[in-house]
Amino acid sequence: METPDERVYHDFVGGKGMAGYYLADHVTRSWNDPEMPLIFFTGPLVGTSSPTSGRMAVMSRSPLTGTVADASVGGKFGTELKKAGWDGVILTGRAETLTGIEMEDDQIRLVDASSLGGESISSMDQRFAGQAGSYAAIGPAAENGVKFANILFDGHYAAGRNGLGLVCAAKNLKYIKIRGSGKIPIHDPKGLEAARIDIFRLVAASPVLMGEFGISKYGTGALYDLTASRRMMPTDNFRKTFFEAASGLNAHAYEKKYHPGHTGCRGCHIRCKKISGDKEVLPEFETMNHFTALLGLKDISLVMKANGLCNDLGMDTISAGAVLSCYSEIEGRALLPDEILSLLQDMGHGRGPGKELGKGAFRYASSVGHPESAMTVKKLELPAYDPRGAYGMALGYALSTRGGCHLRAYPIATELLRKPVPMDRFTFSGKARMVKIAEDVNAMVDSLTACKFIFLGATLEEYARAFSAVTGQEASGQDLLKIGERIYFQERMMNSRNGFDCKDDDLPERFFKEPGTGSPQMDIPPIPRGKFVEARLNYYQIRGLDANGMPLQAKAEALNLPWKT
Amino acid sequence: MRKFEEKLVAQSLILPGTAVMGQWDAGLEWNRPDPTVAVLAPLFDHLNISTVLFARPAEPYGTILDYLAQRSMGVIHLKDNETRTFLHDIPVLHDFTSEAMAGALKGRKAAILPGRGLVTCGTVSPEQTFVNFSSVLFSCFVKFFSDYLAKAFSGTLEEEDRKIFDHVLSGLPAFSETKASFRKGPFDTEEAVCGAVCEAGKPVVNYGLVDSVMGNISCCFDHKVYISQTGSFLDELEGCVDACPMDHSSCTGITASSELPTHMAVYRNSYLKTILHGHPKFAVIMSMYCEREKDCPLSGECHTKCPEKRTLGTIPIVTGEGGSGPLSISRTVPSAMMAAKGVIVYGHGVFTGGETDFNEPFERLCSIEKTCREAYFNRLGQFKAVERERLWEK
Numbered sequence: 001m002e003t004p005d006e007r008v009y010h011d012f013v014g015g016k017g018m019a020g021y022y023l024a025d026h027v028t029r030s031w032n033d034p035e036m037p038l039i040f041f042t043g044p045l046v047g048t049s050s051p052t053s054g055r056m057a058v059m060s061r062s063p064l065t066g067t068v069a070d071a072s073v074g075g076k077f078g079t080e081l082k083k084a085g086w087d088g089v090i091l092t093g094r095a096e097t098l099t100g101i102e103m104e105d106d107q108i109r110l111v112d113a114s115s116l117g118g119e120s121i122s123s124m125d126q127r128f129a130g131q132a133g134s135y136a137a138i139g140p141a142a143e144n145g146v147k148f149a150n151i152l153f154d155g156h157y158a159a160g161r162n163g164l165g166l167v168c169a170a171k172n173l174k175y176i177k178i179r180g181s182g183k184i185p186i187h188d189p190k191g192l193e194a195a196r197i198d199i200f201r202l203v204a205a206s207p208v209l210m211g212e213f214g215i216s217k218y219g220t221g222a223l224y225d226l227t228a229s230r231r232m233m234p235t236d237n238f239r240k241t242f243f244e245a246a247s248g249l250n251a252h253a254y255e256k257k258y259h260p261g262h263t264g265c266r267g268c269h270i271r272c273k274k275i276s277g278d279k280e281v282l283p284e285f286e287t288m289n290h291f292t293a294l295l296g297l298k299d300i301s302l303v304m305k306a307n308g309l310c311n312d313l314g315m316d317t318i319s320a321g322a323v324l325s326c327y328s329e330i331e332g333r334a335l336l337p338d339e340i341l342s343l344l345q346d347m348g349h350g351r352g353p354g355k356e357l358g359k360g361a362f363r364y365a366s367s368v369g370h371p372e373s374a375m376t377v378k379k380l381e382l383p384a385y386d387p388r389g390a391y392g393m394a395l396g397y398a399l400s401t402r403g404g405c406h407l408r409a410y411p412i413a414t415e416l417l418r419k420p421v422p423m424d425r426f427t428f429s430g431k432a433r434m435v436k437i438a439e440d441v442n443a444m445v446d447s448l449t450a451c452k453f454i455f456l457g458a459t460l461e462e463y464a465r466a467f468s469a470v471t472g473q474e475a476s477g478q479d480l481l482k483i484g485e486r487i488y489f490q491e492r493m494m495n496s497r498n499g500f501d502c503k504d505d506d507l508p509e510r511f512f513k514e515p516g517t518g519s520p521q522m523d524i525p526p527i528p529r530g531k532f533v534e535a536r537l538n539y540y541q542i543r544g545l546d547a548n549g550m551p552l553q554a555k556a557e558a559l560n561l562p563w564k565t
Numbered sequence: 566m567r568k569f570e571e572k573l574v575a576q577s578l579i580l581p582g583t584a585v586m587g588q589w590d591a592g593l594e595w596n597r598p599d600p601t602v603a604v605l606a607p608l609f610d611h612l613n614i615s616t617v618l619f620a621r622p623a624e625p626y627g628t629i630l631d632y633l634a635q636r637s638m639g640v641i642h643l644k645d646n647e648t649r650t651f652l653h654d655i656p657v658l659h660d661f662t663s664e665a666m667a668g669a670l671k672g673r674k675a676a677i678l679p680g681r682g683l684v685t686c687g688t689v690s691p692e693q694t695f696v697n698f699s700s701v702l703f704s705c706f707v708k709f710f711s712d713y714l715a716k717a718f719s720g721t722l723e724e725e726d727r728k729i730f731d732h733v734l735s736g737l738p739a740f741s742e743t744k745a746s747f748r749k750g751p752f753d754t755e756e757a758v759c760g761a762v763c764e765a766g767k768p769v770v771n772y773g774l775v776d777s778v779m780g781n782i783s784c785c786f787d788h789k790v791y792i793s794q795t796g797s798f799l800d801e802l803e804g805c806v807d808a809c810p811m812d813h814s815s816c817t818g819i820t821a822s823s824e825l826p827t828h829m830a831v832y833r834n835s836y837l838k839t840i841l842h843g844h845p846k847f848a849v850i851m852s853m854y855c856e857r858e859k860d861c862p863l864s865g866e867c868h869t870k871c872p873e874k875r876t877l878g879t880i881p882i883v884t885g886e887g888g889s890g891p892l893s894i895s896r897t898v899p900s901a902m903m904a905a906k907g908v909i910v911y912g913h914g915v916f917t918g919g920e921t922d923f924n925e926p927f928e929r930l931c932s933i934e935k936t937c938r939e940a941y942f943n944r945l946g947q948f949k950a951v952e953r954e955r956l957w958e959k
Contacts, residue, residue, distance in 0.1 A: 201650050205888035207795050207823045212809065213816040214889075222816040229817045252814045414689055418796045418820055421692040421778075430690055433590050433615045437688045440613060461653075461672060476672035481613040538591035 004087075010473065011560060013480075014043035014087065015449035016070055017487040019059035020494070022090055023068065024564075027494040031063045031163075032170040034094040040136075040176075041088035042078045043449030046267075047184035049192060050466040051199050051458075052451035054079050054266030062162035063170075064147040064319070064360050065379045065403040066498055068491045069162030072407075072446045074265030074273075075153035077134040083180025095172035098143075102177045104133075113174040118143060120312045124175060125155035133179030139314025142169035144350030146358040148319035148381075152311065156273075156281045157265065160316045161380065162402055184470075191469030199458045199466070200269070206457030208417050209270055215453060216262070219274040220285035221251035223384075226416060227289070230425075231517060231524050232389020234382070235293040237325035238375045238508070241386045241516030241524050243293035253300055254282055268451060283307040283317070289384035290321025295328060295335060302337040306344060313348030319360060320344060322381030326361040327353075329373045377404030378504050387507060388516040388524050390415040392423065392431040395535055398505045399435060401491040409438040410452060419456050428531045432538035437481070443491075444484030486559040489544065493551045497564060502549035505536060566596040569618075569695035572798075576776070577623055577738070578702055584620040588691055604663050605684070611667035614686045618694035621682035624736035626702045629709040632729045634679035641677065644711050645849050646868045646912035647779065647887060648704035655701055675701045696778055696796075703776040703844065709733065710850045714941065717948040718856055740938055741772055743931040750922030751838065758786045759806045765841065765923035766799035774843035774930055775799055780914065781822035781842045782923075785832040788812065792821045792828055823888045826895035827916070835903045837918035841926040844914035845934035847941050852882050852909045854944070868911045877940055880933055882909045907933055 004018070012021045019039040029036040038060045045053035056078030062069030081089065084105045091101075100113040116124070124137040134154055142149035142165035149165030150158040159165075186192055203209050210216045215223075227233040228246035235243040254260065254274070260282050264271030274282035283291070283303050287310075291303040310317045324343060328335045335343070346354025356364050361381050365374035375382050380403025387394035392411030400408040414434065415425040423430065441460060445452050448463060460477035468474050507527070516524030540547060544555025556563045566586040573579045586596040589609050595602050601619055608617050621627055633641050634657040641657060643649040656669040656676045666684055669676035674697045675685040683701055687693025713730050716722045745768040752758045762782050769775050769782070780799055783792035790809045797805035809818030809825060811832070818825060828840050855867065855875075863870045868884055869892045875882040881901040885894030894910050901908040907917040907929045915933050919925035 198650075198653065200890075201886060204886060204890040204893065205650060205823045207821055207825060207888070208819055210889040211819065211821065211823060212825050212829060212889075213813070213819040213821070216889075218816055222819050225816040226819055247815060250814075251816050255813075416820070418794060421687070421689055421696065421796055422794075423690055430588070430590050430615065434689050437613055437615065441688075461674070464672065478612050478671035485613060541591050 011483065012487060013444070013447040013483055014046075015041050015055075015057035015447040016059065016072070016443060017447035017483065018088060019057050019070060020068070020487055020490050022088075023059055023061070024490060024494055027061055027068065028497050029061070031061045031167055034171070035092050036061055036167070038091040038164070038167050038171060038173075039088060040077075040081065042082045042086075043447055044467060044471050045448050045450060046078045047082040048186060048470050049196055050267070050450070050463075050470065051196060051203065052265070052268045052270070052454045053449070054268060055449040055451060056081065057446055057449055058151060058159040058164050060164060060167040061498075062164075062402065063166045064163040067162070067378055067402050067500060068494050069164055069167070069402060070446070071159035071161060071164060072449060072452070073151075073153050073157055073159040074268070074451070075134060075157035076266040077136055077153045077178060078449065079266045080134040080178045080180045082184060083182045084178055085180065085182050089176075091171060091173065093171065098172050098174050100175045100177065101173065104179045105181055116174050119174070121152045121155060121314055122312050128177065131177075133177060135175055135177040137175035137314075138165045138168045138173070139312060139348070141313040141315040141348040141358070142166050144348065144358070145169075146315055146347055146350070147360050147363075148316040150314050150316055152314055156311055158311070158316070161318065161405060165314050186470055187472035188469040192466055195462055195465035195469055198462045199454070202459075202462065203270065203454060203457040206419070208419065208456045209453065215272045216270045218251035218255065219260075219272050219282060221254060221274070221282065221288050223285045224250045224288050227385060227389070230389055230416060231519060231522050232386040233293050234289060234375075234384055234386045235517070236296050237294060237329040237373065238382070238386060238510060239329070239514070241389060242519070245298040246293060249288065249292045249298060249300060257300060258282060258304070265451070270451070270453060272453065280304060280308060281311065286384040287317040287321065290318055290325070291340070294321055294325045294384075295340065297337065297340075299337055302340065305341055309341060309344050309348075313344070315344070315348055318383050319381040320347065322375060323347075323357050323361040323364060326365055326373050326375065327357060330365060330368055330370050372509060375508050375510070377507060378402075378500070380404040385412055386516055387511050388527055390425040391428050391527065391532075391535075392425070392434055394507060394511065394527050394532060395428065395431050395435050395539065396438075398507050398532075398536065399439075399539060401488070401495055407452060408442060409435040410442060411435060411438065413438070413456055417456060420459070428535035432535050433542050436539060436542045439488050440481050440484035442484070443487040444480045447484070447487060486561060489551065489555065489559050490561055492543065492545065493556060493561065493564065496550050500549075502536070502540070502547070505549050507532075566594075566691050569691050570596060572695060573620070573698065576699065576770070576773070578626065578699055579620045580623050584618060586691055586694065587617045589615055604661060604666075607663035608667055608670065608686065611663065612670055612686065614670075614688055616687045616691045616694050617684065618686070618691070618698055619682055619684045620698070622702055625733040626706065627682075628729060628733050628736070629705050630677050630683060630702075631679045633705055633709060634677045641705065641708070643704045643708060644853060644912065645704050645707045647844065647914065648700050650887065652697070652700060652704065655705075677701070699776045700779075703779075703846070706846055707849050710847070710941065711853055714850070714854055714945060717945055719859075720952070738773075740935055743768075743772065743928065745772070745927060747923040747927065749924070752784065752786055752922070755786070755791070755808070758784045758791045761923060762791055762793065762806050763802040765839075765927065766793065766802045768927065769841060769843050769930070770798070770800040772931065774845045774934060775914075776844060779844045781824050781828070782840070783822075783825075783828045784839045786838070790818075790825065790828055790832060792818070792825055794820050795822050824894075826889050826893060827898050830895045830899040831902050831916075831918060834899045835918070836920060837902065837906070838921055839919040839923050839926055840916060841923065841930050842914060842916045843930055845930065845937070847938040848909050848915045848934050849912060851877055851937040851940055852911045852913070868913075871911065877909065878936055879905065880907055880909055880936065881905055882911055884911050887913065909933065909937075
């Protein structure tokens with residue numbers, strides 16, 4: 001057991017920040033080195049009445065990308081962990097056989113889980129059904145070496161994208177179960193209530209969150225119509241940006257067919273998770289896109305099945321859909337629904353063609369001599385916003401420390417959703433600083449640990465008040481933003497120590513050479529390469545990196561980070 | 566930067582050539598050379614921001630800010646509900662230094678420097694500084710006139726208050742009689758609807774019936790609500806109108822105004838086809854004026870909990886907060902609109918409706934503001950008369 005110094009809490013806050021602090025000394029290890037830590041960390045707001053405070057961060061090094069791998073995950077695990085008296089758990093070593101960890105307050109025990117080998121997530125969920133507390137588990141995909149295997153929390157909240165499930169499997173860890181009975185102390189309950197009211201009011205005024213067509217009503221699937229209407233819907237493995245059938249495959253279509261109810265993470269009133277009357281989890285926006293437009297398919301029930309299957313096997317749906325669309329392009333044929341489900345099964349069980357596909361689109365495409373067909377950044381498959389339709393997103397994808405991810409900077413907040421103010425999506429002007437500041441904000445959000453979506457309404461200005469009320473540590477929005485900058489810069493430093501530089505901060509060539517699918521009213525040209533490179537260079541300057549994207553010692557020292565080469 | 570400076574001038578919020586704006590992407594750029602740049606530039610070192618705006622507001626705003634700042638004890642607490650949601654409160658600084666400004670802007674979007682001006686910043690683009698600047702002026706205007714009337718009611722006005730008030734009045738533009746006319750409805754194509762919405766937005770801004778990006782406009786046609794997007798300038802709506810199907814068959818309206826639930830509820834429950842929502846200042850001021858507030862147990866929560874059925878003349882005043890949720894104005898505005906085609910929301914603004922086009926709701930919006938402005942000065946006049954009588958008796 002370790003009690004971190006107060007200075008560490010001050011400099012890294014919690015969640016992603018604290019996890020990065022503990023990962024930094026080990027990040028050059030291989031992801032499957034037993035000494036490589038797998039870290040679970042809550043934030044200071046977890047377990048309090050601060051809105052969306054039920055999240056936590058999971059971090060290690062990615063088997064898929066080789067970068068820092070972290071995920072912000074919902075459910076109730078973070079709250080239980082905090083109530084058990086722990087801010088975080090750092091796992092190192094490797095069990096001899098498949099093992100579970102069961103924690104109840106300060107009691108921790110290792111449990112033989114060898115009989116659970118190959119068990120699906122739904123099976124694990126049944127095993128723990130009705131038991132108090134929360135759990136995280138891996139499915140067959142992780143055990144079979146899928147590089148984009150997830151860790152699933154409470155059955156359907158994924159720590160996704162970077163293969164954290166495979167890191168878990170490398171430790172022979174099948175599950176962690178946690179139950180806490182303590183209470184979280186609040187320094188200033190009245191101050192927290194005041195901040196909470198301010199946040200609630202801003203959330204209520206956010207059309208994206210709580211509006212007629214917002215994600216509270218329709219889940220993230222509400223974005224499906226938006227990307228279609230803006231002609232930036234990734235289609236046919238990013239060869240097109242418009243899908244004719246989109247209007248019949250939107251969130252409304254799911255609602256009509258499945259009549260979903262609302263649910264959500266502990267501590268959240270937005271409740272964007274949608275579950276059908278039959279207890280089937282409805283797909284998120286990216287999954288909806290990648291199992292329809294990206295594969296050229298028009299079958300909602302297939303999306304539901306693919307979503308359920310990926311979840312059950314413990315695989316990332318974005319990567320799974322993207323690797324299949326890459327396979328479809330290289331094979332030169334459309335995949336049929338049954339074939340898709342069969343290939344997903346093959347991936348999750350490490351057999352047949354699925355074995356190679358389970359290594360991700362870049363490795364698969366390279367192995368068959370077509371790396372240009374892998375729509376990845378740093379080997380991470382791209383999500384459902386075509387970068388030709390939003391240049392801030394293009395920059396955000398390229399510069400993300402965990403590879404092709406939309407969530408590091410989430411530029412569509414301003415480029416599509418008009419928050420805090422709209423920006424022209426077809427220019428790089430002002431985007432370098434916008435991306436940098438947004439990365440800092442989101443690094444802090446993942447450290448607090450709150451949900452990024454609520455920041456489409458509230459800001460760090462209000463959350464700083466909640467933070468101060470909970471911890472007693474006076475901080476302004478800008479103070480937190482500064483810490484966010486330190487946390488993100490540290491990630492950049494960790495990646496540079498593993499050889500990542502400007503050559504990795506790039507997009508697939510397709511986006512610079514081929515136009516998207518325009519309309520008479522809207523042209524979608526290729527991204528201007530020169531402008532992109534110029535904006536990337538601007539970003540490096542703003543972020544405190546050299547022209548090759550390598551961290552500068554002076555910047556590290558200014559951020560109070562130990563310089564490591 | 567030039568665009569937003571021009572908008573500030575066009576809306577009479579600053580005088581030409583007085584705004585100093587800085588924008589930092591890779592390099593730091595200023596809209597003009599100015600001695601204040603030396604003080605403002607270090608803000609970019611102290612704060613994680615991309616834009617800053619400093620200017621002395623035009624009259625009467627400059628005087629209003631100074632007056633409120635001098636009596637503020639360091640922070641101006643805002644009164645109107647809408648602006649308060651986003652700004653919370655406004656710090657007041659007496660040192661015109663980078664350090665003092667950075668200290669205030671660390672936790673808030675704007676700060677007032679009495680005698681000098683107003684500084685605002687943003688993390689994304691100069692538009693944020695413009696929105697923050699104009700929002701502060703709006704809310705300070707509302708607070709100034711609200712406080713003065715409240716003081717007149719309680720008989721606590723001092724000579725200095727009167728002097729400042731008279732000075733502010735001398736700079737207050739007279740109420741413009743409206744001359745706008747809009748294309749006639751009913752509209753029969755989507756293009757005509759969007760054109761009408763865009764056309765209606767401009768005079769709402771030009772007549773000062775809304776500031777910055779507040780307010781919204783919609784038209785119901787063919788089972789869709791065509792409404793201005795969230796955060797759009799009502800005088801620049803081309804390309805910023807969302808078509809929102811009333812059966813919810815598409816979510817492209819996710820970027821629509823936050824007041825869409827209210828507009829939809831009105832259309833579902835009435836024969837109205839057009840809606841204008843502005844934030845005319847005297848309507849906001851008079852909606853909050855209550856002579857029983859001081860002794861009311863719900864004081865401070867009037868915007869959501871006032872149980873009284875209030876009106877100003879025949880215009881209903883309703884409670885509620887913007888957007889969605891259990892306290893939303895979408896639960897109070899529609900029924901009031903059915904009866905009156907025009908309603909004031911406490912501390913927020915005015916909704917007006919029309920049956921075919923925007924002529925009727927625009928006229929009503931102007932008329933409500935005119936009525937409220939007259940009501941304000943009439944009430945003030947009554948207090949003055951009472952005071953004169955009191956003095957005469959003495």
